[in-house]
Amino acid sequence: MKTRGFFIIALILSLSIQAQTVVTKEQGSVRTTSSSLYKMGKELVVSISIDITRDFSPNESMVLVPVITDSPEHQLELPPIYINSRKQHIIFQRETSKKEKEAQALQRKNGVRQTMHYLQSVPFEKWMNRAALSLIERSCGCGIPGTEDFTCIARLHPQPMPAPQLAFLTPQIEKSKIRKEKGSAFIDFPVNVAVINDKYSNNAAELNKIIETINTIKKDSNVSITHISIHGYASPDGPLRINERLSRERTQALKEYVSRLYTFEGKDIHTSYTPEDWEGFEALLGDTVFQQKEAIMRIVTSDRHPDHKEKMIKSRFPAFYRFASRHWFTLLRHSDYTVEYHVRPFTVEESQKVFDTNPKNLSLEEMFRLALTHSPGSKMYNRIFMTAVQLFPDNPTANLNAACIALMQKDTKTATAFLRKAPAVPEKTLAEGVACFLQGDYEKAETLFRQAKDAGLPQADENLKQIGEFK
Structure with a gap:
């Protein structure tokens, strides 16, 4: 019987994952026992260990293709892995190995537990910073139509997302x-x-x-x-x-x-x-x-x-x-x-009640001071800054701070729209650099961070350190 399916090993760059992706047939299975995807110098290294306990029929050949991808636009197939019955292994050595010289193959010995280790490297490209590894079963040589039955078990340990630092602008006090x-x-x-x-x-x-x-x-x-x-x-x-x-x-x-x-x-x-x-x-x-x-x-x-x-x-x-x-x-x-x-001024303590009932009575500076009483990134913290830009849609400072909130949430599209109305200050340059960083344009992000650093923003220096970890 031919079994078709695909094994998915979700791996994130520079971190290893212990996973067991299993395809069973009768009493045995084919499973990955450990896999890793990591950067070594200018190379991306793929390591996969496969455990085989299932017996193969005389005409059976399993072809597993490792695929590196971060999106539908970026996919790279690596040399395939062949697990062959004795008869199919002879055909592989005679024909296939000459066409696919980098392919790795193992002859299945029924009744015996076998382990196969796959190691391959490719030149590292920028898009691979968030790459995942998939192991796909492409074909089988037994000649019998397959099924879609498969078991996929993988524990995903995502690579930490970049957490670049931002700088908010303090609004001017509204005198009246x-x-x-x-x-x-x-x-x-x-x-x-x-x-x-x-x-x-x-x-x-x-x-x-x-x-x-x-x-x-x-x-x-x-x-x-x-x-x-x-x-x-x-x-x-x-x-x-x-x-x-x-x-x-x-x-x-x-x-x-x-x-x-x-x-x-x-x-x-x-x-x-x-x-x-x-x-x-x-x-x-x-x-x-x-x-x-x-x-x-x-x-x-x-x-x-x-x-x-x-x-x-x-x-x-x-x-x-x-x-x-x-x-x-x-x-x-x-x-x-x-x-x-005319609206009277409010203390920080009064501002929270006013914000909850009639926020338009607050000045931009009063809302800013109120936001600082909440944890950065908290629901209320974000809500105050986004309410501020709704009430003062053309205010440059409100737009810059709203862009920072959007970037904290990794929303570069919304942030870019706010940045169009932001003032031409170092804090805007820093935010533009963060947007490029999150979009994977590290060269432009580095240039903008250096400009912000030269302008005296300490957050830019920390962001440059993070850039170095991703390049």
């Missing part, structure tokens, strides 16, 4: 913490009316957006409102002179409505207005698909008088204009509001 809450309210008015009616259309819900925003901020004892602004927009339909008056008067009406609810002085609420929201119209048009979209877009973005734009669209594209009147113009009549407020 000013925060803003923004929103849009879509308040309806009857034609040519500029008085707010909270019972008209959906006005109650829209006005409540503004009220809830202000109430939420006022309830926070750690903050104080410093400024409120309202910017009103009218839609592009109708004469510009009328829309200009309506947008101005309706914005003023909203200001007065809010002022009646709260003890704000008139100077605390700033108002402005845009008679016709052509920018919003352009944005809506850009996000949709129409057959004549480009022609309409040319009119919208032209320098023509707004009334002329509307007239051209209405006359040349009547179906589109009807669609816009029905679905878009209500969206373009809106009031954008901003509530600005």
Whole structure:
């Protein structure tokens, strides 16, 4: 009977593994008893010991091929191992050994326990730093279809992953913490009316957006409102002179409505207005698909008088204009509001509670100090730095520190994205070197580490030592 399968010996470079990978047949087996894969100078050495107790049929030949690999892109087959019956061994010596001069072979003597030692070396290549060794059964000469039955037992002892050191940047202290809450309210008015009616259309819900925003901020004892602004927009339909008056008067009406609810002085609420929201119209048009979209877009973005734009669209594209009147113009009549407020500073002890409830009230520097109270690499430590970059997405320091967190988790792709926004400082050079190190580009990593070392970062010197162990 022919038995087909493959033996897997998972080995990591420079470490040995004691494994028993077994293929049994009847009362005996073929198994590896010890295997190792290690670097010696400029060579990679493979050592395999195989124990054979299974009897072979007269026409049987087992061919085992050691394969070194670290990924589907990197695979290197070594000279094969032949375990032959007496008859097949004669054929091997007569034919196969001349074609495969480096192959190692053993003639099976049934009824006797035999051991075979395989030793082979190949020139070391950079990708082999994380190589694994597989022993695959390729073919058999008995002529009988095989099965996929096999037993694979291997204890994997991974090579320690590189643990390069990183340097975080301490953020500058935010002297005055000013925060803003923004929103849009879509308040309806009857034609040519500029008085707010909270019972008209959906006005109650829209006005409540503004009220809830202000109430939420006022309830926070750690903050104080410093400024409120309202910017009103009218839609592009109708004469510009009328829309200009309506947008101005309706914005003023909203200001007065809010002022009646709260003890704000008139100077605390700033108002402005845009008679016709052509920018919003352009944005809506850009996000949709129409057959004549480009022609309409040319009119919208032209320098023509707004009334002329509307007239051209209405006359040349009547179906589109009807669609816009029905679905878009209500969206373009809106009031954008901003509530600005000041947040008091917090001690480290206070910061944890604030972080858990309303982290945007913390400054970048306060979050940094809070992170230092947790163990590096812990869940909360990582969470604080990643929250910081979410709240301050364009801050260079936040991006550099977030890149460091990603690199600590071996996520070079995410780290590279953060590094694009990081400042041009030695700490960034160090982080870029770590990314190259983790990606296996040791030459570039070494160059960057040397630059960081010359800039005075002690972490770079430790990383250079680690590089030497992998090259």
